[in-house]
Amino acid sequence: xxxxxRLQQLEPSATxxxxxxxxxxKAAGEHVVDFSLGEPDFPTPRHICQAATRxxxxxxxxxxxxxxxxxxxxxxxxxxxxRHGLQYQPNQVVVSNGAKHALHNVFxxxxxxxxxxxxxxxxxxxxxxxxxxxxxxxxxxxxEEAQGFKLTPQRLRESIGPQTRVLLLCSPSxxxxxMYTAQELxxxxxxxxEHDLVVVADEIYERLVYPGHHFTSFPTVRPGLMERTVxxxxxxxxYAMTGWRIGxxxxxxxxxxxxxxxxxxxxxxxxxxxxxAALAALEGPQACVEEMLQQFARRRQYVQQRVTQWxxxxxxxxxxxxxxxxxxxxxxxRRYGDTPVENSQQWCLAxxxxxKVATVxxxxxxxxxxxxxxxxxxxxxxxxxxxxxxxxxxxAQ
Ligand code: PMP
Ligand code: GLU
Numbered sequence: 001x002x003x004x005x006r007l008q009q010l011e012p013s014a015t016x017x018x019x020x021x022x023x024x025x026k027a028a029g030e031h032v033v034d035f036s037l038g039e040p041d042f043p044t045p046r047h048i049c050q051a052a053t054r055x056x057x058x059x060x061x062x063x064x065x066x067x068x069x070x071x072x073x074x075x076x077x078x079x080x081x082x083r084h085g086l087q088y089q090p091n092q093v094v095v096s097n098g099a100k101h102a103l104h105n106v107f108x109x110x111x112x113x114x115x116x117x118x119x120x121x122x123x124x125x126x127x128x129x130x131x132x133x134x135x136x137x138x139x140x141x142x143x144e145e146a147q148g149f150k151l152t153p154q155r156l157r158e159s160i161g162p163q164t165r166v167l168l169l170c171s172p173s174x175x176x177x178x179m180y181t182a183q184e185l186x187x188x189x190x191x192x193x194e195h196d197l198v199v200v201a202d203e204i205y206e207r208l209v210y211p212g213h214h215f216t217s218f219p220t221v222r223p224g225l226m227e228r229t230v231x232x233x234x235x236x237x238x239y240a241m242t243g244w245r246i247g248x249x250x251x252x253x254x255x256x257x258x259x260x261x262x263x264x265x266x267x268x269x270x271x272x273x274x275x276x277a278a279l280a281a282l283e284g285p286q287a288c289v290e291e292m293l294q295q296f297a298r299r300r301q302y303v304q305q306r307v308t309q310w311x312x313x314x315x316x317x318x319x320x321x322x323x324x325x326x327x328x329x330x331x332x333x334r335r336y337g338d339t340p341v342e343n344s345q346q347w348c349l350a351x352x353x354x355x356k357v358a359t360v361x362x363x364x365x366x367x368x369x370x371x372x373x374x375x376x377x378x379x380x381x382x383x384x385x386x387x388x389x390x391x392x393x394x395x396a397q
Contacts, residue, residue, distance in 0.1 A: 010133060014125045014364030018348070022358035033385035035373040036358040038174055038323060040240035042295075044277075045288040048239060051280030055273045064272050066264035067256070068095025068248070072275050075282040076233075076248055083206075084217040086226065088250050094259045095278075097270045099204050099234040099247030103130050105259040106200055106230050106249060110166060111136035117166040117200075118159050120151040121366030122325060124174040124202075128366070139164065140366050145327060148316050149176040153187045160191075166198045169218060172205040172320025175365045175372040179209065179319035182216040189222040199229045204247070205321040207238035207289050210297050213319040227252055237321075238289050239281040244274040296322050299375045299382055306386045310393055322376040325362070329369035334396040341396075344371055354395075355388040 018036035025032045055061075067073075073093040080086045096102040103126065107117070113135040119127050121142050128138040141159045143149045156167065169188070172179040180188070192199055201218035209215045219225040234247030249259065269275070303324050307315045312330035334341060339350045344361035348371060351357050362370025373389075375382060 006133065011129055013129075015360050018352075018358050018360050021352065025352070025356065030356050032352075032356045032358055033377075033381050033388060034358045035375065035377060035385055036360050038237075038321075038374045038376060039242045040237065040292060040322070040376045041378055042240040042292050044240050044244070045281075047284050048241065048277050048280045051284070052273050052277040055276030060272050060276055062272060064269040064275060066269050067260035068093065068269065069272070069275050069279070072279045072282075075279055076250070079282055080217070080231075080250060084220055086217065086219055086250075088226075089253070091253050092250055092256050093248055094251070094256050094263065095246065095248045095270055095275060096263060097247070097267055098236060098245040099202070099232050100126055100130075101245075101267070101270075102232050102234070102247040102249045103127070103200070103202070104133070105262055106232065106251075106255075107131050107134035107136055108262055109255055109258045110134075110198060110230075114163055115165040116161065116163045117168055118156065118164060118197075119168050119366075120149075122149060122173075122175050122362065122370065123168075123366050124170060125360075125364050127168055127170075136166075137163065142366070145314070145316060149173065149178045149325070150180060150184060151188065153191050156188055156191045157195075160195050160197070164195070164197065166200055167192060168200045168202070170202040171218075172209060172215070174205065174321055175323050175360070175362075175367075176316065176325040177318030177321050177323050178316065179213055179215065181214075182221055185216055185218055186221040189218070189225055192228070193222065193224065197228070199225070200232060201229055202232045204232065204234055204237055206233065208293060208296060208322060209320040210300060210318065215320065230255065235278045235281050238292075240292065241274075241277065241281065244271070244277055246270055246274050246278040296376070299377075299379065300324075302379070302382060303373070303375050303386070306390075310390065313393070322374055324373045324375060325365075325367075326371050326373060327369060328362075328371050331393060331396050332369065336392065336395055336397075344368055347371060351389065351392050355392045357385050357388045357392070
């Protein structure tokens, strides 16, 4: 059966593909250290699971409004008010099946065929594919490691063409862990206002920010940005709820209405039980977020300390999220045992085969010569995995 042209061009998610490979090897009895998927290894906190059980028992097992239950929308509004001083209304919230689905809604609702979205690289694997799926054109704009992988106003200005409609910002960043300061965001906002762009601000890692760094929500940095920004967020990362599939957008009401209409045709509501669990996450005790963050902070420090000891590998300081983005370019064009390795994909595959460590190649994030390592994994696994990577690096000829 012939597959549509649109889907023939769709790349499957590289993060998901590497995770699947790691799982296959594990199922075959191998001890694989899995640094591939960006997913907290902690169980979803107990009070959130209990809220889900209660929701089922109380009969919240039917369709809800397609864009989400009013209580959850109100909690999301409250959260942005309390944390960032932004006053949204409930009709500006659309709750979706994870932030990935929210992004799909956004691009589908915003883009006409041929319109461009500026995506600073390195970028999370799904952005470019989701833009293409919505008939848009990703305009990939490289950033420099020396500038902390951050887009500069000048580079942004140079990248805007007649078809450019949207700028996508992910801060803290998957895959680099970089985070824009308020000043840096304000400088980008000036260009955005000058050129009448819409900003999609993916803030899903906003709660995972390390000591010494301060998160700023994009619409706060200049007046008038709420009207031209779509904020994307969700519970997957902060509350270890990746499987529950709840994410959302905050946007101008007209766009929210369009996305709600789209969702009413495509998926109806996100899972009713998960919505009640997400409500408990936002409204319940927040100590769990702090506790997980402390563990991530310990792991981050350990990764940073190990990696700086590796000859020829560099890794900028991670301000947030739980990824290390290693520059392994000096380890390409070399042999590992009998295997010649020319690019990051081959490097990752040989690492998986020889040392049983799963990582994701930089090329999937638009940055050849790099590799992403997710440290959302236990300390023991982290030590073992880094030992193995070290052995692999030492074996390069
Ligand atoms: N944005 C970024 C930057 C991510 O890393 C992820 C990870 N999955 C998502 C969005 C999607 O999250 P969700 O699990 O809520 O779909
Ligand atoms: N966002 C995570 C990652 O980058 C989860 C997998 C995915 O959704 O791509 O690994």
